Amino acid sequence: MVIQKVGVVGAGTMGSGIAETLAEHEFDVILIDKTTKAINRAMQWIEKSQEKKLEKWAITEAEKKMILAHIHTTLDLSLLAEVDMVIESVDEDLELKKEIFKKLDLLCGPEVILASNTSTLSLTELAAGTLRPERIIGLHFLHPVAKINLVEIIRGLRTSDETVARAKEFVDRIQKVGIQVYESPGYVTTRLILTLINEAVNTLMEGVASAEEIDVAMKIGYDFSRGPLEMADRFGLDSVLAAMERLFREFGDPKFRPSPLLRKLVRAGQLGVKTGEGFFRYTETGERISKPLEEG
Ligand code: NAD
Secondary structure, eight states: OOOOEEEEEOOSHHHHHHHHHHHHTTOEEEEEOSOHHHHHHHHHHHHHHHHHHHHTTSSOHHHHHHHHHTEEEESOGGGGGGOSEEEEOOOSOHHHHHHHHHHHHHHSOTTOEEEEOOSSSOHHHHHHTSSOGGGEEEEEEOSSTTTOOEEEEEEOTTOOHHHHHHHHHHHHHTTOEEEEEESOTTTTHHHHHHHHHHHHHHHHHTTSSOHHHHHHHHHHHHOOSSOHHHHHHHHOHHHHHHHHHHHHHHHOOGGGOOOHHHHHHHHTTOOBGGGTBSSSBBOTTSOBOSSOOOOO
């Protein structure tokens, strides 16, 4: 089966980015959310992003129109009965995702691959609630989808070789690099980046260096485009803490214990770019504006 029509469930930050990327590669997309508000917001983001590309002469007006015409929006999940593949990208909530996978399993044709963009949840557990565990897979896109050309292709315990091969072919078609990963908390990307961020926060807490110097050390020393503390501010310190707690719980290993300073900042409501303050300060549009905030 050639994949041409793809359903994207959840039109939030990631779902809208995935829908846009697929449309740019000439897939027909059915983008679904539970609220009209979310759908409208997603289409505004996508149109704005296409407008920016137009301004930079990366696309023509006709191409922009064609890309937007590839995306059809709806609140009606039953329209997914006619797609060739589904990428689920609703909130990171196991019960919600399980319920959606059960519905998709009943709606979609037996050959259809059901993929999840989950960052931390178990594909094996999502698959267990369906009649097609061999066709359940993780496609973990990174934010922002348009810029980051990596997708982790995650195998659940019963994902078949054929499903992995078809998913890899799909990822190739959208010109991203697909790496194959076995199911494990945080896979590769989340596990490694969170561990680095957490250790950077501990290094700051112990007074080894200032936030600015820790970030400069990693930027210049290891050619990072952003230091780990600014990265954490951009991810949102609450999201970093929640994901760190999940890794700690799943592995039961003290090396994943969230830094007390991370907890302190989250308790204080200093969540990074979204609140204007984290390890550094930011404008409303996310630009760094002043000296870092040291631990108090
Ligand atoms: P988000 O909160 O921006 O979007 C989630 C969307 O799902 C919302 O618009 C919500 O209305 C919708 N939704 C909830 N229940 C629904 C239902 N029953 N039917 C249809 N739509 C429903 O979240 P996000 O940041 O886009 O994250 C989505 C998924 O992607 C999560 O699993 C997350 O772990 C994963 N992810 C996030 C990032 C990131 O940086 N934000 C990166 C990689 C993966």
